Amino acid sequence: MNNTEKLILVTGASGFIALNVIQQLSKLPHRVRATVRNLKDEKKVEIVRRAAKGSKHPIEIVSADLLKPDSWNQACKEVDIVLHLASPFPAETPDDPENNLLKPAIEGTRNVLNAANAANVSRVVLTSSCAAVYRFGVKNNVFSEKDWNDPDSSTPYVKSKILAEKFAWEFVEEKKNKQEKCFELAVINPCFVLGPSQGDSSSLGTSEKFISDFMLGKKDKANEYYIGHCDVRDVALAHIKAAFEPQAAGHRHIIETKWASNKEVFDILKRKYANQGYRFITEFEKAENPNNRSDTTRMTKVLGIKITDYEKTIIDMAESLIKSGSISIKKPDSCFIAKLKN
8 A cells, every 4th residue: 555645535524434434544644634514513523533543643624515516625625535435324215315315425426526626636536335236136146346226216325326426437437538637536335334333322324323223122123134234444444445556446346245134233233242231123024135245356356355254343333332322231121031032
């Protein structure tokens, strides 16, 4: 990895993945500028600063809004590399998906890329998703970076990820065809991201709520549901490697540990934490295993990511949420313990 000091912009800095990116960058010699929407949100700003603890250079935190183009011109000033992670990831589809999902994802990407190009940024690493890769409903398939999901048959969130990534590739291609200057683009396509949280109970995202809801029994039942899972530390490292690896430019990179079900996550948590007072979900609706997986050659060979053990991913995430107070122990009653054992 290139250790020549660079100024790296991390967008959406208070997000689950971004905080892990910042933590890993803090161990390198680079300067980091991070964006949040509101500098007056002291809790989020402090969480970002805490993630950068121990960095050679104090982290610079600036305000930028995905839907305010001018805010990105200043954010990108003198930046060498942009890691664009900012994009909505709601647990449920909002009432107004056009304005709350599609616009921030697509127009936000346009605004960031325009500012990055104007600032002569050398490379942009875009966080997309395996949702832009997977064709849901397919069985016994090995997905690769050549695969694209269909936006017209997708949920608003999935559509936002597909269209935002497609826009980024088209942006670069258009500049290339016009023989205009443009940054190099690398894309990271993580699947459902789990692993240790750097936030606290005030900043839980969709992934963190997934685990906390399991352990706090916030729902009576859940669907088994199979999808690709990955570790946030692998995703964060992939962003950093993609920022410097020459062979990453011009490519997508699937980040996946394995396809797994919600029930498998539950079983790992139950083995570790049963009888400790956590009110686990106890019922699962059966789902068919589609027996899919992804080709992770670019992840392991090009980016050199050593895939984190799956059980470690789950346990480390739970431990981080317990440590932050996001999951707290409640004394179980004897009837509930008996039900959990059955």
